[in-house]
Amino acid sequence: MSRIDRILVNKEWLDKWLGASQHLVEGSISNHFPLVLKNVIMDWEPKQFRVLNCWFEDKRFDKFLEEVRSRLHFLEWELVS
Numbered sequence: 001m002s003r004i005d006r007i008l009v010n011k012e013w014l015d016k017w018l019g020a021s022q023h024l025v026e027g028s029i030s031n032h033f034p035l036v037l038k039n040v041i042m043d044w045e046p047k048q049f050r051v052l053n054c055w056f057e058d059k060r061f062d063k064f065l066e067e068v069r070s071r072l073h074f075l076e077w078e079l080v081s
Helices: 010-014 053-057 061-071
Strands: 019-024 035-039
Touching: 053 061
Parallel strands: none
Antiparallel strands: 019 035
């Protein structure tokens, strides 16, 4: 008997992907099962905004920014100390 239906990871990988879990996909042709690796924890930490200077040279850029900003809705959070 062999154990090929496994996922091998190391400690560093587990530390980075805390919410990772292995799931079996039911197979019908073989006695082996395809594996799916899922991450249930999403890290939505703030990402640094990046801009290319050439964007400011495009005449359509200001209009584009106004259109995008008009579609955004921000929630106000009250800070409790």
